[in-house]
Amino acid sequence: MSDEVLVIGGGIAGIQCSLDLANAGVKVVLVEKTPTIGGKMAILDKNFPTLDCSICIEAPKMSEVGKHPNIELLTLAEVVSVEKNGEDYLVEIYQKPRYVTSECSRCGLCVDACPVLLKNEFDYGMAARKAIYTPIPQSEPGAYVIDIENCLNKPPNYLPCDRCIQVCGPKCIDFFMKPKIIKKKVKAIIVAAGFEVFDATGIPDYSYGLHPDILSSMEYERLLQSTGPSGGEIIKPSNGHHPENILFVLCVGSRDPRYNKYCSRFC
Numbered sequence: 001m002s003d004e005v006l007v008i009g010g011g012i013a014g015i016q017c018s019l020d021l022a023n024a025g026v027k028v029v030l031v032e033k034t035p036t037i038g039g040k041m042a043i044l045d046k047n048f049p050t051l052d053c054s055i056c057i058e059a060p061k062m063s064e065v066g067k068h069p070n071i072e073l074l075t076l077a078e079v080v081s082v083e084k085n086g087e088d089y090l091v092e093i094y095q096k097p098r099y100v101t102s103e104c105s106r107c108g109l110c111v112d113a114c115p116v117l118l119k120n121e122f123d124y125g126m127a128a129r130k131a132i133y134t135p136i137p138q139s140e141p142g143a144y145v146i147d148i149e150n151c152l153n154k155p156p157n158y159l160p161c162d163r164c165i166q167v168c169g170p171k172c173i174d175f176f177m178k179p180k181i182i183k184k185k186v187k188a189i190i191v192a193a194g195f196e197v198f199d200a201t202g203i204p205d206y207s208y209g210l211h212p213d214i215l216s217s218m219e220y221e222r223l224l225q226s227t228g229p230s231g232g233e234i235i236k237p238s239n240g241h242h243p244e245n246i247l248f249v250l251c252v253g254s255r256d257p258r259y260n261k262y263c264s265r266f267c
Contacts, residue, residue: 003026003027003187004026004027004028004029004184004185004186004187005021005026005027005028005029005186005187005188005189005190006028006029006031006079006089006091006184006186006188006189006190007021007028007029007030007031007189007190007192008031008079008189008190008191008192008193009031009032009039009191009192009193009194010030010031010032010034010036010037010038010039010065010073010075011037011038011039011040011041011192011194012038012039012041012058012061013039013192013194014030014032014037014039014190014192014194015030015037015038015039015058015061015062015065016061017190017192018030018065018068018071019061019064019065019068019071021070022068022070022071023070025070026070027070027072028070028071028072029071029072029074029093029184029186030065030071030072030073030074031074031077031078031079031093032073032074032075032076032077033075033076033077033078034075034076034135035075035076035098035134035135035139035141035145036062036075036134036135036136036139036140036141037062037065037073037075037140038055038058038062038136038138038139038140039194040194040195040218041054041055041057041058042054042055042058042059042062042136042138043122043123043136043218043221043222043225043228044221044225045221045224045225045226045228045232046224054225055136055138055225055227058138059138062138062140063138063140065140066140066141066142073140073141074093074095074182075098075141076095076096076097076098076145077093077094077095077096077182078093078094079091079092079093080092080093080094080181082189085185087187088185088186088187089185089186089187089188089189090183090184090185091183091184091185091186091189092181092182092183093181093182093183093184094179094180094181094182095179095180095181095182096179097148097177097178097179097180098141098143098145098146098177099145099146099148099173099174099175099177100132100143100144100145100146100172100173100174101143101172101173101174102141102143103143103170103172104142104143104144104170104172105170106134106142106143106144107169109167109168109169110132110144110163110164110167110168110173111130111132111133111144112167113163113164113166113167114130114131114132114163114164115152115161115163116130116131116150116151116152117129117130118130118131118147118150120133120135120229122135122136123222123228123229124216124218124219124222126219126222126223126228126229126230126237127228127229131146131147131150131151131152132144132145132146132147132151132164132173133145133147136227137227143172144172146164146173146175153175159175197216197217197218198216198252198253198254198259198260198264200216200252200253202259203252203253203259206249206252208252211238212236212237212238213236213237213238213243215237223235234246251263251264
């Protein structure tokens with residue numbers, strides 16, 4: 001019989017759940033599909049109702065997860081199968097390679113050397129990143145990650161570009177890392193998979209996606225964040241100028257029989 005618990009999702013709910021269990025002496029396997037834990041809270045500016053800095057609250061918890069002896073953290077990983085086995089669950093987890101080892105000190109030389117420029121999904125495309133990057137400054141794990149699908153070394157044509165390798169003193173970059181299938185036997189599974197923002201491009205009434213100054217609430221949050229694409233300045237993405245006025249449209253995608261009939265409960 002296993003005494004481990006699997007937590008799926010590394011946002012604030014999964015983080016707090018993992019820490020509560022680990023501090024009570026329970027072994028935890030925390031699975032997160034992105035390169036870092038933190039989830040949506042890590043990219044918000046402030047939290048209602050106290051208006052405390054989001055990352056100031058979450059970053060210490062993220063770091064504690066990475067150091068806790070009772071937590072095994074698996075990022076770039078997804079659960080691919082679950083099978084009931086008596087009182088336990090047999091779980092298979094697929095983990096993508098990071099292509100950067102844990103010895104990485106995040107000196108940034110590889111980022112400077114990388115010639116590939118991409119839209120940063122953590123900034124909802126409003127800022128750029130390289131093919132080797134860290135999603136946010138407080139990422140956990142702290143090592144850089146290589147976006148192999150957009151890297152010039154996309155398999156099977158390895159090493160047409162080795163600029164990052166050349167500048168990495170500790171030799172932390174390994175393009176020959178392989179995906180893993182990790183098998184676990186756990187006593188319980190907690191699903192804390194989070195949410196995705198409603199895609200308003202399917203609602204033509206609002207012209208979202210057609211005009212750069214029409215933003216989702218999460219895109220607006222990134223503008224408010226001091227580590228976001230505008231450094232906390234409220235600007236128009238189209239030209240970088242400060243807007244004279246702002247219109248908020250609530251309940252987009254909810255309370256509408258064409259999309260979702262229910263109320264989202266968050267405005």
